[in-house]
Each structure stands twice: as structure tokens, then as C-alpha cells.
Amino acid sequence: MTAVAQDTFVDDRLAKRNAVLLALAQALGGASASIVITTGSLVGYMMLDEDKALATVPVSAMVLGTAFGTIPAGIIMRRFGRRAGFMGSALVGVASGLLAAYAVLLNHFLLFSFACGLGGFAGAFVQQYRFAAADTASDAFKPNAISWVLAGGVLAGVVGPQTVIATKDMFAPILFAGTYVAQAGLALIAMFLLAFIKIPKPPRQSHKQAGGRPLGQIMKQPRFIVAAACGICSYALMSLVMTATPLAMIGCGLSETDAALGIQWHVLAMFGPSFFTGSLIARFGKERIVSIGLALLAGCAVVALMGLELAHFWTALVLLGLGWNFGFIGATAMLTDTYRPEERNLVQAVNDFLVFGFVAAASFSSGALLNSFGWATVNILVFPFVVLCIGLLVWLAMAERKAVTTA
Incomplete structure (x- = not known):
């Protein structure tokens, strides 16, 4: 075995x-996140006396907390390391659960x-798990590491x-x-498990390289633009439909x-295909x-528009999860092509801030849309954004083909 192969x-x-x-x-x-997704809007609905359109606010607060936590998560883990950041956020998750129970x-x-928002802040660190898995992986194994x-x-x-189901009563x-x-x-x-991860610091760079490229230069790359847009739409559309679904079912x-x-x-359906998404x-x-x-x-939107029986809701939810899996994991893998090791924490944090900012907006608007328009x-709102992202992928393919031809 060669030295390179052995290192890999x-x-x-x-x-x-x-x-x-x-x-x-x-x-x-x-x-923890699925608990809030399942019950947050229902708890909100039971607590509110008049304006039921605000019932999805707890779920939206969780997503907004994740958006606000993305930049601090990147800074904290760059300063103190992945393990310390992950364990500290798990402790915040403990406090969030207890505070939410007290509020109920x-x-x-x-x-x-507020408690749901605090849980969302802890969730910003959970979103970094997929990037952390890629930190120590070879280029060939990165998609599989993310999928695992x-x-x-x-x-x-x-x-x-x-x-x-077991604890609601x-x-x-x-x-x-x-x-x-x-x-x-x-x-x-989770905090106990995270104590055992081991992620070395990135290789030491020269003084000139240490800071990496300017963020604006990285974000101007066509691949970054398309990866971020597809990640945003995949997650935001999923959140839009998913947040409204429990209320619609009730x-x-x-x-x-x-x-x-x-x-x-x-x-x-969201996570099951991850066993083979990397291979695909x-x-x-x-x-x-x-x-x-x-x-x-x-x-998913087509099935949801076909009827209001239990089978329609469940089938739509399964398709929604599958679509998120392929769309979001694929976009995450695309994003890893756009940054260098010394740039990863900042770029990952900015990407997640963009993603969860839009996801929070989608989640917050979901209840109002359902209450006002049905x-x-x-579901109809899904279609224009899907068409937009398909168009961006076609544009990227043409731009990269042109770059190779002119090189």
C-alpha cells in the first residue's frame, strides 16, 4: 500500500x-426537532384563544433560532473545536426541553x-454534524459521510x-x-455521545492562506449560488408544507x-434514503x-392537491421527505466543492444562515397561508420554486461546460 493510500x-x-x-x-x-414539528403548532393552537393563524409560531421560532444560531455556531466551533461546540449546544437543548415543559x-x-427558539439555536449545531463528518473524510468518502x-x-x-405518543398524556x-x-x-x-468524537484541526496554512478567500469571492461562484439556492428551496419548501400538515390533518x-x-x-422518508444517497x-x-x-x-404537491383523506396526507409527506433528502444532501455535497479547508467554518455557517433564514420565513408564513387561503x-406555491431551481441547474451545467471548452 502506498503512503498516500495508507493516509486515505x-x-x-x-x-x-x-x-x-x-x-x-x-x-x-x-x-427533538421532530417533537417540536409534531406538537409545536398543536400546542400553540391549544394555547391561543383567538388568532389561530399564530399557531405555527413555536415551530417557526425553532427554525428562526436555528437561523440565528448558524453564525455563532461557526464562530464557536472555529474557536473551541467541534466537540466543545456540539456538547455545549446539547446542554442548551436540555434547558430548552425543560423550559418548554414548564411553559406548557x-x-x-x-x-x-421562546423555549422552541432556544431549541432551534441548539439545532444550528446539529445542522453542522453533516459538515463535521466530512471534515475528516477523503474526497471520495465525503458524500457517504454526509449521508451516514x-x-x-x-x-x-x-x-x-x-x-x-408515549408521553403526551x-x-x-x-x-x-x-x-x-x-x-x-x-x-x-446526545451530549454523552458527542464527548467521543475526534476531529483534528485543519492543516496549518501559511500566513497568507490562513484567512482564506474573501467571502464575497466564494459566494460569487456559480456553483455556490446554485448549491445554496437548491439547498434553500429544498428545505424551505419542505418546511412550508410540513409545518402546515398537522394543522390541516386536524x-x-x-x-x-x-x-x-x-x-x-x-x-x-427524509433520512431513510441516506443509506444510499451518497452512492447515488x-x-x-x-x-x-x-x-x-x-x-x-x-x-408531493400533486398528491396533496388530489384529496384530503389520510392516505393523501401520508403519501404527500413521504414524497416530501424523499424530495428533501435528495435535494438537500445533493446541494450540501455541491457546496463542499466551493470552499477550501481553511474556509469551511465560515462558508458552512453562512450557507446554513441563508438556508434557515428562508426556512423560518416559510415556516412562519405556513400557518397564515393555511388559515387565510387554505x-x-x-401546495401550489411549491411549483414555481421547483421550476426556478431546475432552471438554475441547467444554467450551471451550461456555464461549467462553457468554462471547460474555453479553458
């Missing part, structure tokens, strides 16, 4: 170890929304909704207070358990996988 082998052994630990932590962090017991809407971590969401797809007659106590426990277990006479199980299937990217290319994801998001309008 050693690096990928470390990458695989980190990816497994981060996948387990992702399962717990993802479960008090029937305090603003405090509950996101595959941890398969367990989250079971743990989160089942936690809701723990403090009966007050619904869901026990669920948030359990959420705090999940974050505590409004159609379905039960809280139906809604929780629907979110379970949705989260399973390696075989067919990042851009093709993103395109398939966008087509699946459009398919379920059909929420």
Missing part, C-alpha cells in the same frame, strides 16, 4: 468512526415559543413521534408537557396520533440527484 485509509477510518457517532447524535437531535404546564404561549450522518434521522423518525389533562421533559432527556444522551377531522404517525413516516451521488452526479429531489417535491394554496 487512516483518514476514512477516523471519518467512519466520527460519522457513526454523529449519526447517533443526529438521531437524538433530529428526534403554565399555558404560556410566549415562553413556549443524515441516516441517523431514520431513528429520529421513530424516536421523535413515538416519544410524543404524562401530565394529563395537560397534553404534551411530558413530551418536552423527554426531549430534554434525549439531548442529555382540520380535516384526523387525530393527533394520525398527525404524529404522518410526521414519523415523513421523517423516515457518486454514480449519477450531484446535480442529477438534486433534480430528482426537486421533482419529488413537486410530486391547504391547496400552500
Whole structure:
């Protein structure tokens, strides 16, 4: 074995170890998020007396907290390292769960929304798990490392909704207070797992290279523009439809358990394909996988517009999860082509700030759109953004082909 091959082998052994630990932590962090997604709008609906359009505010607060946490997450981990940042954020997640449970017991809407936002801030660090897995991976293994971590969401797809079903009546007659106590426990277990990850600092650069390129120069790259746009649309469209779905299901006479199980299937569809998404990217290319994801998001909207039976909601949620998986993982893999090792923390943080800023806007507007214009309008809005992203992918392919021809 050559020295280069041996180094790659050693690096990928470390990458695989980190990816497994981060996948387990992702399962717990993802479960916490799915708990808020499943119950946040329902708790808000029960707490509000008049303006039910604000029922999705707790879920939106979680997403907004993630958006606000992305830049601090990058700065903290650049200064103190991945492990310290991840463990500290898990502790914030524990506090968030306990505060949310207290707010539910008090029937305090603003405090509950704040607690969800605090959980979202911790979630900004969870979003960095996929990038952390790629930090120690070879170029060939990076897509698989990202996929492995996101595959941890398969367990989250079971743990989160089942936690809701098992604990929603723990403090009966007050619904869901026990669920948030359990959420705090999940974050505590994640903190223990994160103590064992090992991610060395990036290779030392020369003084001239240490700061990397200006951010504006990186963001002007056509590949960055398209990767960010596809990541934003994949996640924001998923959030728009997903946030409204539990309320729409309850409004159609379905039960809280139906809604929780629907979110379970949705989260399973989000993360289940991650076991092979990396291999598909390696075989067919990042851009093709993103395109398939966008087509699946459009398919979700088509099914949702076909009827209001339980089967329509669940099928749409599954397609929504599959579309997010291919679209977001593919866009994340595209993004890793746009930065150097010394630039990764800043670029990753800026990308996630953009993504979750738009996701927060989509989540917040979801309740108002559903309340004012109905379920059909929420789904119709998916189509123009899918067309936009497909157009950007075509533009990128033409631009890169032209660059190769003129080189």
C-alpha cells in the first residue's frame, strides 16, 4: 500500500468512526426537532384563544433560532473545536426541553415559543454534524459521510413521534408537557455521545492562506449560488408544507396520533434514503440527484392537491421527505466543492444562515397561508420554486461546460 493510500485509509477510518457517532447524535437531535414539528403548532393552537393563524409560531421560532444560531455556531466551533461546540449546544437543548415543559404546564404561549427558539439555536449545531463528518473524510468518502450522518434521522423518525405518543398524556389533562421533559432527556444522551468524537484541526496554512478567500469571492461562484439556492428551496419548501400538515390533518377531522404517525413516516422518508444517497451521488452526479429531489417535491404537491383523506396526507409527506433528502444532501455535497479547508467554518455557517433564514420565513408564513387561503394554496406555491431551481441547474451545467471548452 502506498503512503498516500495508507493516509486515505487512516483518514476514512477516523471519518467512519466520527460519522457513526454523529449519526447517533443526529438521531437524538433530529428526534427533538421532530417533537417540536409534531406538537409545536398543536400546542400553540391549544394555547391561543383567538388568532389561530399564530399557531405555527413555536415551530417557526425553532427554525428562526436555528437561523440565528448558524453564525455563532461557526464562530464557536472555529474557536473551541467541534466537540466543545456540539456538547455545549446539547446542554442548551436540555434547558430548552425543560423550559418548554414548564411553559406548557403554565399555558404560556410566549415562553413556549421562546423555549422552541432556544431549541432551534441548539439545532444550528446539529445542522453542522453533516459538515463535521466530512471534515475528516477523503474526497471520495465525503458524500457517504454526509449521508451516514443524515441516516441517523431514520431513528429520529421513530424516536421523535413515538416519544410524543408515549408521553403526551404524562401530565394529563395537560397534553404534551411530558413530551418536552423527554426531549430534554434525549439531548442529555446526545451530549454523552458527542464527548467521543475526534476531529483534528485543519492543516496549518501559511500566513497568507490562513484567512482564506474573501467571502464575497466564494459566494460569487456559480456553483455556490446554485448549491445554496437548491439547498434553500429544498428545505424551505419542505418546511412550508410540513409545518402546515398537522394543522390541516386536524382540520380535516384526523387525530393527533394520525398527525404524529404522518410526521414519523415523513421523517423516515427524509433520512431513510441516506443509506444510499451518497452512492447515488457518486454514480449519477450531484446535480442529477438534486433534480430528482426537486421533482419529488413537486410530486408531493400533486398528491396533496388530489384529496384530503389520510392516505393523501401520508403519501404527500413521504414524497416530501424523499424530495428533501435528495435535494438537500445533493446541494450540501455541491457546496463542499466551493470552499477550501481553511474556509469551511465560515462558508458552512453562512450557507446554513441563508438556508434557515428562508426556512423560518416559510415556516412562519405556513400557518397564515393555511388559515387565510387554505391547504391547496400552500401546495401550489411549491411549483414555481421547483421550476426556478431546475432552471438554475441547467444554467450551471451550461456555464461549467462553457468554462471547460474555453479553458
